Amino acid sequence: MPFGLLKYGLARTYPGKNLFGESRSLKQSYDVVIIGAGGHGAACAYYLAKEYGITNVAVLDKGYLGGGNTARNTAVLRSNYLTEEGVAFYKASLELYKSLSNELGLNIMFEQRGQLTLAHSDAAVRNLRWRAEVNQHLGVRSELMFNDEIAQMVPHLRMDTAARYPILAGLWHADGGTARHDAVVWGYAKEAAARGVEFHQLTEATGIDIDHGKVTGVRTTRGDISCGKVIQAVAGSSSVVGNMAGIKLPIHTFPLQAMVTQPYKPLLEPHISSPHHHVYIHQTSRGEFVIGGGSDPYPLYNTRATLPMRETLSAAVLELFPFLREARVMRQWAGITDMTPDYSPIMGESPVQNYYLDAGWGTWGFKATPISGMTMAELVATDRVPELIAPFSLDRFYRFEQVNEAGATAASH
Amino acid sequence: MKTLLCPLNGIRNIDEFIYGGEYHVEPDRKQVDRKAWAEHVFFDTNSAGVVTEWWCHTPSSFWFLADRDTVTDEVINTYPFSIDPVER
Ligand SMILES: Cc1cc2nc3c(=O)[nH]c(=O)nc-3n(C[C@H](O)[C@H](O)[C@H](O)COP(=O)(O)OP(=O)(O)OC[C@H]3O[C@@H](n4cnc5c(N)ncnc54)[C@H](O)[C@@H]3O)c2cc1C
Numbered sequence: 001m002p003f004g005l006l007k008y009g010l011a012r013t014y015p016g017k018n019l020f021g022e023s024r025s026l027k028q029s030y031d032v033v034i035i036g037a038g039g040h041g042a043a044c045a046y047y048l049a050k051e052y053g054i055t056n057v058a059v060l061d062k063g064y065l066g067g068g069n070t071a072r073n074t075a076v077l078r079s080n081y082l083t084e085e086g087v088a089f090y091k092a093s094l095e096l097y098k099s100l101s102n103e104l105g106l107n108i109m110f111e112q113r114g115q116l117t118l119a120h121s122d123a124a125v126r127n128l129r130w131r132a133e134v135n136q137h138l139g140v141r142s143e144l145m146f147n148d149e150i151a152q153m154v155p156h157l158r159m160d161t162a163a164r165y166p167i168l169a170g171l172w173h174a175d176g177g178t179a180r181h182d183a184v185v186w187g188y189a190k191e192a193a194a195r196g197v198e199f200h201q202l203t204e205a206t207g208i209d210i211d212h213g214k215v216t217g218v219r220t221t222r223g224d225i226s227c228g229k230v231i232q233a234v235a236g237s238s239s240v241v242g243n244m245a246g247i248k249l250p251i252h253t254f255p256l257q258a259m260v261t262q263p264y265k266p267l268l269e270p271h272i273s274s275p276h277h278h279v280y281i282h283q284t285s286r287g288e289f290v291i292g293g294g295s296d297p298y299p300l301y302n303t304r305a306t307l308p309m310r311e312t313l314s315a316a317v318l319e320l321f322p323f324l325r326e327a328r329v330m331r332q333w334a335g336i337t338d339m340t341p342d343y344s345p346i347m348g349e350s351p352v353q354n355y356y357l358d359a360g361w362g363t364w365g366f367k368a369t370p371i372s373g374m375t376m377a378e379l380v381a382t383d384r385v386p387e388l389i390a391p392f393s394l395d396r397f398y399r400f401e402q403v404n405e406a407g408a409t410a411a412s413h
Numbered sequence: 414m415k416t417l418l419c420p421l422n423g424i425r426n427i428d429e430f431i432y433g434g435e436y437h438v439e440p441d442r443k444q445v446d447r448k449a450w451a452e453h454v455f456f457d458t459n460s461a462g463v464v465t466e467w468w469c470h471t472p473s474s475f476w477f478l479a480d481r482d483t484v485t486d487e488v489i490n491t492y493p494f495s496i497d498p499v500e501r
Contacts, residue, residue: 301484
């Protein structure tokens, strides 16, 4: 046994370093309060501190650090979206992921094993071709792939033309990948805390104080705070928290479920997604198959997992990988996701002055963690809306200018 | 929620139903301004609590209303549209 471990075991007080700052009482006032200590809240705090020297910041969470959707997602990273606004934004995020382990001093286990999105109909092939064109135009590695190549790359995939919905083609996205989701939020929080940002867990925001249209404070279960600016980054609670500030959002809240099998030897290299079957799958570096799909059939604020969802996910994935019929499902879980009508986020200013929104991340927001943190920090620090997020303002629904990513998102994440 | 009480067909398996969105009173199309129309089209209260919603029993194409708790997933009441949910 290594000596270090023995020292841990025998020590009277915890010898490890608390990476996220000691727990302490809330101060009466902060320059900035961030509601929600998920990846997005932590990343925003980090960039506020690092890029703009704003460190009198409290990040509040009603649960624990990164215990929301950051802990529950299937960690798919990609930038092969359909709109120019979407592709540019997610591409910038993927660029940040590449150097994130070094930047945060923590291995986020970023891997680019690529993603293959399958088409089982002519209409879907057309859609993939369209995406490939937009992606290539914006410098994203994305191309149409046909069956002989697919069979070579993914030998276990069922290419049988007698299948009910045979595979016709795929969109190969060499930039696609995964990262260790927990490490991302831990890394950001660690580096933000090292610069003086306070993380307050088990601290729920219960009200927003507004004076003459301007935010002045946040009420919490541990006392009231006054503050200059507030960012809400609460994922599945966006409508509930927005409502505290009197802000109505075009969001519907649905559970999203996923499950994981027992570990296998490495045999599936890329991530495979089938929008037609509403399923996606990849093999983790530990060997487990992570399987996810579409949202629950109706809205709910509840993280229960259901048997019908396990049945539909299993049936769908067996269409693609029949060998998995032997696999045991080890865990199944759900997160609460805030879905927008156009499958793009809602970022930027709100009707309340100095109150900023980082919401509407639905089933796709983990991949955006670095870039959303960076752009939200820029907005809050400079009061200028960064170009990358201007298309995602809440205002777009009043202008009827949606950024439609539904076709490039459903069951792809 | 595993079953739902359809006001026309009685208790049925939840698989026979589809969810149709929150119930709103549609604004008067002749008078409505852009802002109110945008809110009618895109925005909902999306409350964590009891919400009145549209549901459809798909085999019979019968649309009706349900009061459902979006936290516990309990259905409090289902009734045909002819009963105005605001008046009730
Ligand atoms: C099953 C599943 C699979 C997914 N797969 C992918 C994927 O493969 N790729 C991808 O890009 N995205 C995926 N997503 C989406 C992704 O997880 C989210 O969009 C993203 O994690 C949102 O990050 P966040 O930091 O905004 O939210 P969260 O991590 O949920 O953080 C929000 C925090 O706010 C806190 N909070 C809420 N209300 C309050 C309050 N009143 N006061 C204080 N704190 C509050 C919560 O406790 C929570 O910790 C998936 C989601 C799920 C559920």
